[in-house]
Amino acid sequence: MKELEERIVQQGTVKPGNVLKVDAFLNHQCDVELFDHMGAAWAEHFKGKTIDKILTIEASGIGIACVVARHFGNVPVVFAKKAQSINLDGDQYTTTVYSFTKQKEFPVIVSKRYLNEGDHVLLIDDFLANGKALKGLIELCHEAGATVEGIGIAVEKGFQGGGDQLREEGYDVDSLAIVESMDPENGTIEFRS
Amino acid sequence: MKELEERIVQQGTVKPGNVLKVDAFLNHQCDVELFDHMGAAWAEHFKGKTIDKILTIEASGIGIACVVARHFGNVPVVFAKKAQSINLDGDQYTTTVYSFTKQKEFPVIVSKRYLNEGDHVLLIDDFLANGKALKGLIELCHEAGATVEGIGIAVEKGFQGGGDQLREEGYDVDSLAIVESMDPENGTIEFRS
Numbered sequence: 285m286k287e288l289e290e291r292i293v294q295q296g297t298v299k300p301g302n303v304l305k306v307d308a309f310l311n312h313q314c315d316v317e318l319f320d321h322m323g324a325a326w327a328e329h330f331k332g333k334t335i336d337k338i339l340t341i342e343a344s345g346i347g348i349a350c351v352v353a354r355h356f357g358n359v360p361v362v363f364a365k366k367a368q369s370i371n372l373d374g375d376q377y378t379t380t381v382y383s384f385t386k387q388k389e390f391p392v393i394v395s396k397r398y399l400n401e402g403d404h405v406l407l408i409d410d411f412l413a414n415g416k417a418l419k420g421l422i423e424l425c426h427e428a429g430a431t432v433e434g435i436g437i438a439v440e441k442g443f444q445g446g447g448d449q450l451r452e453e454g455y456d457v458d459s460l461a462i463v464e465s466m467d468p469e470n471g472t473i474e475f476r477s
Numbered sequence: 478m479k480e481l482e483e484r485i486v487q488q489g490t491v492k493p494g495n496v497l498k499v500d501a502f503l504n505h506q507c508d509v510e511l512f513d514h515m516g517a518a519w520a521e522h523f524k525g526k527t528i529d530k531i532l533t534i535e536a537s538g539i540g541i542a543c544v545v546a547r548h549f550g551n552v553p554v555v556f557a558k559k560a561q562s563i564n565l566d567g568d569q570y571t572t573t574v575y576s577f578t579k580q581k582e583f584p585v586i587v588s589k590r591y592l593n594e595g596d597h598v599l600l601i602d603d604f605l606a607n608g609k610a611l612k613g614l615i616e617l618c619h620e621a622g623a624t625v626e627g628i629g630i631a632v633e634k635g636f637q638g639g640g641d642q643l644r645e646e647g648y649d650v651d652s653l654a655i656v657e658s659m660d661p662e663n664g665t666i667e668f669r670s
Contacts (some may be wrong), residue, residue: 314557
């Protein structure tokens, strides 16, 4: 998606340690008009598929998923939670994900009431690097007996391999920008064409 | 807002300890069409005010804020983060908020790049009880020199007093449903009229 690539070039920052900061428009400050265009792109890519639920993970995926849901007939958006809260009762699907950003493992939880057998799910997230978070979401879907119809990602760090691994496993992964390489020294970013 | 009150009655659950669970449509599973109607209600309430940014706090506020922003000319949405992440550099406004739900204190952070002197800010959140989280957001706005033009809340627990305290301090708080009392024994919920 040209618009997203341009925004990454204009406003993204490459930091040491394979960190790409896009918090000006994607995951701290949110450009909801861009999110809307991303929704249109995914609606086009996944057209013909039955999608009756969007599943994402807190926090950065939520805003994107909620804006994007309009392009899929206002289907319910469910966001997996990253830690046990006293407001969640015991009846939940749960798995564990390691976050490189936060440098720790955390539980990922979805209430059994909101993920069901027979659901046709589109997974949405802001970033895909090694794919740990997504694999957690896929695991929750399998536990529930739900079908993962597709995966919509804003920014994939292609060189970290998680996206290609999921494609090899047969998932329809549509990343709107795939960073093939980036250089913290001079700030350059190259996209997969 | 009649629609929101009806949803709370139909799908909300009252739990001991002043807990009102509305995770079927507000803060775990998200009804984005309801969020859109909430945005229309706030656009009506706050019309005539200059609002050029929406500030919320992760995680449950983000989806609401991003859908609602459409009704305010697609202004940027900024969400305050609840914990230090290595992806945030040092240049940030920060305060501390106590969460009764999570039963602990946590830092609340906004990058200085995304909250500026002269910003006219609408604060959005899913819940208002004692008002601790909102007061944290207000503090961040004051630190930045931004003006809080209004506060849009989905569900206010009126009996916990945070909303009325903010109104007494002069803030324009528009809560779309104000729960005046609720009873975990029989599940009844009464709204402020």
